Amino acid sequence: MKKPVTKNILSGIPAAPGIAIGKAYLYQKDKEYVEKEAIENTDAAVESLKEALEKSKKELKKIFGLAVDKMGDKRAGIFEAQMMILDDPVLIKNIVDRIQTEKLSPEYIVNDEISKYQKIMSESSEPYMKERSHDIEDIKNRIIRNLRKKKWVSRIESDVIVVTDVITPADTVLFTRVNVKGYVTNFGGLTSHAAIVARSLNIPAVVGVHDATENIKNGDILILDGIHGKVIINPDEDQLAEYKKRIEKLNELDTQLAKLKNEPAVTIDGKKILLQSNLDLIEELDFVVEHGSEGIGLVRTEQIFDVTNSFPDEEEQYEMYSKIAQKLYPEFVVFRTFDIGGDKYLPVDIKEPNPFLGWRGIRFLLDNINLLKTQLRAMLRASAFKNVKIMLPMISSIEEVRKTKEILDECKTGLEREGKQFDQNIELGIMIEVPSAAVLSKEFSDEVDFFSIGTNDLIQYILAVDRGNENVSEQYQEFHPAVVKALDYIIKEGKKGNISVSICGEMAADLLAVPLLIGLGLDALSVSASTLPRIKKTIRSIKFEDAKRLANQCLSLKTEKEIKEKVYAFYKTHFTDEIENLLEE
Ligand code: PEP
Ligand code: MG
Numbered sequence: 382m383k384k385p386v387t388k389n390i391l392s393g394i395p396a397a398p399g400i401a402i403g404k405a406y407l408y409q410k411d412k413e414y415v416e417k418e419a420i421e422n423t424d425a426a427v428e429s430l431k432e433a434l435e436k437s438k439k440e441l442k443k444i445f446g447l448a449v450d451k452m453g454d455k456r457a458g459i460f461e462a463q464m465m466i467l468d469d470p471v472l473i474k475n476i477v478d479r480i481q482t483e484k485l486s487p488e489y490i491v492n493d494e495i496s497k498y499q500k501i502m503s504e505s506s507e508p509y510m511k512e513r514s515h516d517i518e519d520i521k522n523r524i525i526r527n528l529r530k531k532k533w534v535s536r537i538e539s540d541v542i543v544v545t546d547v548i549t550p551a552d553t554v555l556f557t558r559v560n561v562k563g564y565v566t567n568f569g570g571l572t573s574h575a576a577i578v579a580r581s582l583n584i585p586a587v588v589g590v591h592d593a594t595e596n597i598k599n600g601d602i603l604i605l606d607g608i609h610g611k612v613i614i615n616p617d618e619d620q621l622a623e624y625k626k627r628i629e630k631l632n633e634l635d636t637q638l639a640k641l642k643n644e645p646a647v648t649i650d651g652k653k654i655l656l657q658s659n660l661d662l663i664e665e666l667d668f669v670v671e672h673g674s675e676g677i678g679l680v681r682t683e684q685i686f687d688v689t690n691s692f693p694d695e696e697e698q699y700e701m702y703s704k705i706a707q708k709l710y711p712e713f714v715v716f717r718t719f720d721i722g723g724d725k726y727l728p729v730d731i732k733e734p735n736p737f738l739g740w741r742g743i744r745f746l747l748d749n750i751n752l753l754k755t756q757l758r759a760m761l762r763a764s765a766f767k768n769v770k771i772m773l774p775m776i777s778s779i780e781e782v783r784k785t786k787e788i789l790d791e792c793k794t795g796l797e798r799e800g801k802q803f804d805q806n807i808e809l810g811i812m813i814e815v816p817s818a819a820v821l822s823k824e825f826s827d828e829v830d831f832f833s834i835g836t837n838d839l840i841q842y843i844l845a846v847d848r849g850n851e852n853v854s855e856q857y858q859e860f861h862p863a864v865v866k867a868l869d870y871i872i873k874e875g876k877k878g879n880i881s882v883s884i885c886g887e888m889a890a891d892l893l894a895v896p897l898l899i900g901l902g903l904d905a906l907s908v909s910a911s912t913l914p915r916i917k918k919t920i921r922s923i924k925f926e927d928a929k930r931l932a933n934q935c936l937s938l939k940t941e942k943e944i945k946e947k948v949y950a951f952y953k954t955h956f957t958d959e960i961e962n963l964l965e966e
């Protein structure tokens with residue numbers, strides 16, 4: 382009889398794909414405990430504070446240098462932000478003043494002052510700010526350690542899977558020196574640095590496991606499945622054999638897929654699909670080109686720039702957009718204007734009770750017209766080679782489109798007057814990601830040149846289910862009949878209105894969903910570059926006629942369960958070998 386296999390399996394959020402097998406290393410950061418301690422010589426205390434700050438800055442500079450090599454400028458910027466805290470004159474002055482007046486140890490005051498910052502951030506309703514509070518903990522411990530003249534010793538062995546509460550960005554970069562094979566963390570979501578960095582560095586990761594450090598012991602053998610978000614502790618022979626097979630298959634699959642690079646994304650019966658990439662990190666640009674992407678269907682401009690401190694000016698934006706457009710030429714690039722707010726950073730000091738229903742995307746931009754104008758001018762200037770399109774996020778009314786068009790026209794007139802080159806016929810499209818836009822697809826198709834369906838948001842808004850809340854993740858259903866019917870309506874109305882309709886939400890990168898999407902009539906998909914080869918393979922393995930039949934059958938079903946079963950059955954009959962192991966639970 383087979384042993385029950387569920388007992389030694391922990392589940393979390395699959396944060397960076399891939400499978401790793403290795404020894405667990407429980408990483409416990411030395412937390413510096415401080416007590417209230419009176420001192421006499423305040424001058425000496427202030428002096429050692431200054432030394433500790435200098436030392437901490439030097440350490441961070443070193444990590445920053447390493448990070449730039451490993452992760453590129455933008456991600457490494459995290460450490461620059463940490464260094465800035467060490468230079469914050471208000472903070473330093475407060476600490477020095479308090480040491481002098483309260484005559485307490487610098488360790489105690491540093492802990493007390495920096496913890497205040499941390500508390501404000503950890504209580505923020507924005508996930509981004511919450512995540513940053515862990516970075517502050519890192520700096521605080523670093524200064525205190527340096528005040529105590531302790532050394533940070535990395536005792537990590539090579540080739541282990543690190544298991545910990547949370548990982549700071551600094552740890553992550555240092556770990557790459559010893560070839561960490563993967564990460565498991567108790568806390569953190571998809572936007573956590575552990576996840577972002579792991580994805581950038583291509584290291585499998587499962588985050589938000591809650592009780593990982595409780596259940597895993599140092600030296601345990603782990604299987605880390607970053608595709609399904611599973612961690613298997615001390616696997617039995619069957620489990621080990623199964624996962625070794627999966628790793629082999631994944632490697633085989635990657636070799637096979639690499640051969641498709643220059644092949645078109647076309648179904649067996651000849652239906653051509655435009656297969657593009659989404660771009661989130663500028664470092665992905667080479668990867669996009671190497672993987673044979675037919676242009677970029679979505680550039681998340683709020684991600685490629687770090688907008689957390691200030692927005693880039695027109696020149697900086699122009700340089701970035703031109704660089705991307707030239708690299709992809711003659712393929713097209715769709716630049717989306719800043720989609721800030723929601724779960725992304727909002728650069729104003731307000732707390733919204735419902736950020737996803739608040740000041741987000743085009744709403745924020747139309748209330749900050751200069752910001753929008755700067756961005757549109759930069760995009761227009763980058764369109765001189767005629768391979769650029771502009772897209773607007775979070776559109777919910779026709780007025781928003783008309784107002785933006787007026788502003789775009791003003792920008793064109795201004796550039797003309799200045800004798801600057803741009804594409805007079807540049808296409809303007811919108812994300813269809815709010816239910817009102819979906820319902821008004823017919824009307825919107827008269828106003829714009831293209832639609833791109835943002836299923837990440839469309840699903841959350843149609844079903845009233847927060848896309849980032851793990852408590853309701855079961856209700857976040859891409860195969861909900863209301864979602865499938867909405868997609869069908871948007872695609873049909875877009876086509877009737879003679880505009881192109883594509884999809885750039887994560888649903889397009891779900892291997893199970895692709896046949897249904899193509900059957901519904903979508904002829905352009907934009908997915909993250911790393912998933913592109915697998916999606917291409919899927920497209921090349923099906924017939925458009927079969928996909929259409931599948932879509933029609935799904936449209937007549939009334940529950941998510943039935944639709945899921947249908948698409949799964951379709952998949953099983955068409956893909957019997959390699960991709961199967963990615964889907965099986
Ligand atoms: C979407 O909502 O599907 C989308 C592509 O945009 P974002 O994930 O940036 O909100
Ligand atoms: Mg969206």
